[in-house]
Amino acid sequence: MIETQHKEVWLVDDDAIHNMALEILIRKTNKVYQVQAFTQASEALEHLKSRVDSGETPPAFLFLDLNMNEMNGWEFLESYAYFPTPFKKQINVFMLSSSVSQSDRNRAVEIPDVYDFIIKPLTHHSLQTILV
Amino acid sequence: MNSSFHVIDMNKIAHQVLGVSPEQLRDKSITDVYKIHDSDKREVSVEEIYQNYQSGNGTDGNFRFTLLEDEYDEVIVHLNFVAVEKENVIEKDAFVFLAIKNVTSEFESHLELKKREEQFRLIFENSPAGICFYDLEGTIIQVNDEFSFILGSSRERLVGLNMIRDLKNKEVITQVQKSLEKKLGFYEGYYSSVSSNKTTFVRCFFNPVLGDRNEFIGGVCLLNDLTEAQRDKKRIEYLYANLNALVESSQDYVFAIDRDGNYLYFNSKHVELFKQIGGVESINLGDNVFDFLPKNEDVELSKKRLREIFDGKSLHYKRSILLDNKLRHFTVSMNPVTTQEDEIIAVSIFMRDITKEHEANTRIKLNEQLLNSVTSNLTEAVYRSSKEDGIIYANDAFYSMFGYSKEEAINDKELYLFYENPGSRTSFLNEIDENLKVSNREMQLKRKDGSRFWALLNVSKIRADEKDYYDGVITDITERKRNDTQIKESEESYKKLFENASEPIYIIDESYSFVDLNAAACKMYGATNAELIGKKPPFATDLELNNPILIKDMLKKAFKGVPQNNVIYGKRITGEIFPQKLRLQKSTYFGKTVLIAFVEDITQIKKQEDERNRMIQDLTRQNRDLQHFSYVISHDLRAPVANILSLTSIFEMADLDAVTQNKIINGLQQSASILDKTIRDLNEVLSVRNDIHAQKEFIKFSDIMLSVQTGLTRQIMQSNAQITYNFDEVDGMFSIQAYLNSIFFNLVSNAIKYRSPERTPEIHVVSRRKLGKIEIEFHDNGLGLDLEKFSKKLFDIYQRFHTHVEGRGLGLYLVKTQVESLSGTIEVKSKLGLGSVFTVIFAHD
Numbered sequence: 018m019i020e021t022q023h024k025e026v027w028l029v030d031d032d033a034i035h036n037m038a039l040e041i042l043i044r045k046t047n048k049v050y051q052v053q054a055f056t057q058a059s060e061a062l063e064h065l066k067s068r069v070d071s072g073e074t075p076p077a078f079l080f081l082d083l084n085m086n087e088m089n090g091w092e093f094l095e096s097y098a099y100f101p102t103p104f105k106k107q108i109n110v111f112m113l114s115s116s117v118s119q120s121d122r123n124r125a126v127e128i129p130d131v132y133d134f135i136i137k138p139l140t141h142h143s144l145q146t147i148l149v
Numbered sequence: 150m151n152s153s154f155h156v157i158d159m160n161k162i163a164h165q166v167l168g169v170s171p172e173q174l175r176d177k178s179i180t181d182v183y184k185i186h187d188s189d190k191r192e193v194s195v196e197e198i199y200q201n202y203q204s205g206n207g208t209d210g211n212f213r214f215t216l217l218e219d220e221y222d223e224v225i226v227h228l229n230f231v232a233v234e235k236e237n238v239i240e241k242d243a244f245v246f247l248a249i250k251n252v253t254s255e256f257e258s259h260l261e262l263k264k265r266e267e268q269f270r271l272i273f274e275n276s277p278a279g280i281c282f283y284d285l286e287g288t289i290i291q292v293n294d295e296f297s298f299i300l301g302s303s304r305e306r307l308v309g310l311n312m313i314r315d316l317k318n319k320e321v322i323t324q325v326q327k328s329l330e331k332k333l334g335f336y337e338g339y340y341s342s343v344s345s346n347k348t349t350f351v352r353c354f355f356n357p358v359l360g361d362r363n364e365f366i367g368g369v370c371l372l373n374d375l376t377e378a379q380r381d382k383k384r385i386e387y388l389y390a391n392l393n394a395l396v397e398s399s400q401d402y403v404f405a406i407d408r409d410g411n412y413l414y415f416n417s418k419h420v421e422l423f424k425q426i427g428g429v430e431s432i433n434l435g436d437n438v439f440d441f442l443p444k445n446e447d448v449e450l451s452k453k454r455l456r457e458i459f460d461g462k463s464l465h466y467k468r469s470i471l472l473d474n475k476l477r478h479f480t481v482s483m484n485p486v487t488t489q490e491d492e493i494i495a496v497s498i499f500m501r502d503i504t505k506e507h508e509a510n511t512r513i514k515l516n517e518q519l520l521n522s523v524t525s526n527l528t529e530a531v532y533r534s535s536k537e538d539g540i541i542y543a544n545d546a547f548y549s550m551f552g553y554s555k556e557e558a559i560n561d562k563e564l565y566l567f568y569e570n571p572g573s574r575t576s577f578l579n580e581i582d583e584n585l586k587v588s589n590r591e592m593q594l595k596r597k598d599g600s601r602f603w604a605l606l607n608v609s610k611i612r613a614d615e616k617d618y619y620d621g622v623i624t625d626i627t628e629r630k631r632n633d634t635q636i637k638e639s640e641e642s643y644k645k646l647f648e649n650a651s652e653p654i655y656i657i658d659e660s661y662s663f664v665d666l667n668a669a670a671c672k673m674y675g676a677t678n679a680e681l682i683g684k685k686p687p688f689a690t691d692l693e694l695n696n697p698i699l700i701k702d703m704l705k706k707a708f709k710g711v712p713q714n715n716v717i718y719g720k721r722i723t724g725e726i727f728p729q730k731l732r733l734q735k736s737t738y739f740g741k742t743v744l745i746a747f748v749e750d751i752t753q754i755k756k757q758e759d760e761r762n763r764m765i766q767d768l769t770r771q772n773r774d775l776q777h778f779s780y781v782i783s784h785d786l787r788a789p790v791a792n793i794l795s796l797t798s799i800f801e802m803a804d805l806d807a808v809t810q811n812k813i814i815n816g817l818q819q820s821a822s823i824l825d826k827t828i829r830d831l832n833e834v835l836s837v838r839n840d841i842h843a844q845k846e847f848i849k850f851s852d853i854m855l856s857v858q859t860g861l862t863r864q865i866m867q868s869n870a871q872i873t874y875n876f877d878e879v880d881g882m883f884s885i886q887a888y889l890n891s892i893f894f895n896l897v898s899n900a901i902k903y904r905s906p907e908r909t910p911e912i913h914v915v916s917r918r919k920l921g922k923i924e925i926e927f928h929d930n931g932l933g934l935d936l937e938k939f940s941k942k943l944f945d946i947y948q949r950f951h952t953h954v955e956g957r958g959l960g961l962y963l964v965k966t967q968v969e970s971l972s973g974t975i976e977v978k979s980k981l982g983l984g985s986v987f988t989v990i991f992a993h994d
Binding site: 042084 | 780781783784785787788789790791792794795796799802809812813819820
């Protein structure tokens with residue numbers, strides 16, 4: 018079980034519909050979370066960086082889509098790897114993908130910064146278990 | 150000096166004085182007729198008288214001569230001696246001239262005196278000896294012609310000369326003085342005349358001269374020129390010395406013995422021999438040879454032989470003597486030694502050691518036997534011939550080879566029988582004369598029956614005994630020649646095989662130059678045999694095709710005997726490069742080390758192979774593309790589906806406010822719409838892949854540009870884009886109309902879509918022909934791309950780099966798919982903020 022001291026969830030996905038649906042689902046878990054969606058991965062990285070610089074608490078959960086234009090999920094993680102470890106320890110990164118490719122899953126679980134790999138759609142039930 | 154005092158001659162007065170006729174006295178000694186008493190009545194011999202006279206001890210010179218026959222017939226005479234030389238007789242010395250004067254009678258007539266003087270003058274003038282009278286002081290009073298001749302001086306210069314005072318030769322002076330002391334003087338030796346400087350070898354007697362009344366009045370010199378005689382004597386001495394040296398140095402054993410076997414002569418070799426065989430220590434003249442003979446020698450036989458020689462025979466025989474355990478062989482010659490009067494006085498014996506000759510002869514005999522046995526067993530004909538005598542020697546094989554009998558062969562002095570024609574012999578001999586030797590000459594020779602055969606001749610010219618010989622060995626090579634012909638035939642058939650082989654074959658030597666090429670090889674290179682021989686096999690010089698180091702290495706290895714098998718690129722005369730499979734095999738060709746190259750022109754195979762490789766590459770790429778495509782599609786198809794699933798699950802939940810419900814419905818609508826678009830795109834992409842085999846036609850680029858501009862009229866108007874193109878270099882190609890249209894449309898439309906807001910869009914399309922390919926460049930001055938960031942994904946499906954404008958990220962993906970379907974490639978050059986150049990490259994139609 019993941020302990021949640023912070024009530025912030027970030028969504029990084031260029032699919033706005035998905036962000037909207039996920040936001041509704043998170044709200045329906047009746048847990049007080051603040052949801053922020055980014056349609057560009059680079060934008061999300063910028064915000065994370067400013068959190069490191071300001072010393073603000075990072076989001077407790079980060080749902081990262083794999084297939085994105087401009088910067089995809091893998092590329093995001095390449096940059097994210099250079100973030101300070103104590104900072105990253107506060108973030109639970111979940112990779113999301115609509116692809117059912119097993120090779121993507123295998124690749125994702127190899128990355129230490131990734132907590133889990135989830136194939137879309139993320140259901141209400143699984144969100145209940147993730148967001149404690 | 151005649152010691153017997155025989156009377157040789159006497160003059161009349163002597164006759165009268167002595168009272169006997171010359172006939173009565175001739176050849177008799179005076180003492181045979183007379184008893185002589187001196188003044189002291191002592192009986193004396195003429196010899197004594199002479200000796201006393203010579204020594205000067207004589208009495209008064211008066212002697213009583215008494216006839217032995219009648220002791221009362223006696224006469225008292227005065228004797229005077231004058232030594233006179235007998236002409237040319239040197240050894241027998243002088244005889245004594247006895248001047249006899251009858252003093253019995255007191256009578257002495259003046260006339261008689263005159264006569265005597267006259268006789269004396271005659272003797273004096275005609276004497277063969279030079280005579281000179283001198284007075285008591287030694288002054289010359291008178292000389293005869295001979296005297297002045299011997300001394301080479303005139304009578305005038307000689308007369309008046311004082312010999313004691315004027316002569317230089319002390320010995321002569323001494324002898325003259327002797328005569329002036331009433332003694333006899335004598336000189337023999339070289340004498341140089343004071344007045345003429347002539348040097349003569351002389352013999353002189355200087356005698357005192359008494360006057361009529363026995364008074365001492367001076368001296369007389371009798372002079373003989375012995376120069377000639379001296380020369381003869383010297384010659385004899387020389388000859389004797391030479392003879393002795395000759396005999397001494399001779400290898401022969403020489404000795405001479407008299408009738409009894411006493412040594413008269415022997416050389417030192419003879420002594421050595423007798424020391425060896427008889428243990429003789431030394432031999433002296435006069436020793437008897439029979440004392441020295443070995444015990445086993447048949448002395449009687451030796452003596453018998455000696456007697457036979459003295460009977461006038463000569464003997465020649467051979468003797469073998471065991472010396473130092475070795476048998477030595479001698480020839481012995483025994484010859485009589487005779488005097489001028491044919492009297493046999495001795496036997497000369499010559500022994501010659503012929504052991505070596507004997508051994509050599511034995512060896513020669515052995516060698517001859519050996520030679521005979523060797524040559525008679527040979528199958529090769531062996532002969533010796535000369536230009537003059539023809540065949541001198543030949544073995545049995547020679548006669549059987551030619552079919553001639555020995556007699557027939559030997560009678561053919563010119564040896565023409567054996568040669569094809571006389572000329573061939575002459576030229577062959579000339580060649581041998583020139584080189585002294587001719588080896589391994591193949592020649593056709595003639596048998597007696599007229600048949601010809603091939604022979605191998607080895608002939609040497611040899612000089613022996615001042616004559617030239619030709620020693621030869623002839624081998625019948627008919628059989629070998631036949632084999633050669635067979636080899637030649639098989640070579641020819643191989644040559645035919647080589648010539649007619651459909652596979653190109655060529656031969657190169659160690660300088661890597663063509664030695665021969667078959668027709669197929671010539672055809673392959675597109676040149677004639679004559680054009681290629683001597684040249685090196687033409688290879689492509691393009692480093693990408695051939696590595697020259699590898700080719701050299703390959704040739705080297707092949708020459709080392711390691712067969713090589715490689716694919717390289719050859720070059721035809723036209724310059725066309727073609728791939729060939731080259732098999733190199735070391736071999737020999739007319740004695741030369743060569744490589745035989747079997748070539749396979751694999752232009753066609755290579756083409757097919759290249760095609761296959763290209764197809765494999767295409768397929769691999771397509772497969773990769775398809776994998777990517779399916780991945781993207783699975784994602785992009787699933788993404789809206791996942792959203793729909795998610796949204797519907799929310800919709801089923803309770804407590805949804807109206808706003809949320811609206812959002813969800815909108816979301817569902819959008820998702821369904823995306824799904825639809827994606828499926829349409831999918832269809833479009835797949836249709837490209839299915840159209841690969843559509844009919845190709847010639848399409849002009851300028852036509853396409855027109856249709857593209859028409860299709861994009863609205864966008865061009867809105868953006869005010871300036872579109873130009875230049876297809877001067879190449880305007881069109883065989884291709885698929887729909888694809889080429891789509892490629893041009895997408896690239897031009899992208900150029901407008903991603904234009905820079907800061908400037909009027911300028912788009913320029915240009916075609917080029919480059920490296921046998923067609924290149925079409927699309928230049929724009931738009932936004933440009935950060936290629937470092939995006940180059941990998943630029944042509945991937947659903948990739949978008951500029952989010953501010955509408956786009957599904959399918960255009961470039963489609964362009965790439967279509968270009969690749971047309972076996973082309975697409976490249977991009979771009980700089981962010983400056984513009985981009987997309988280049989489409991098609992292989993030549």
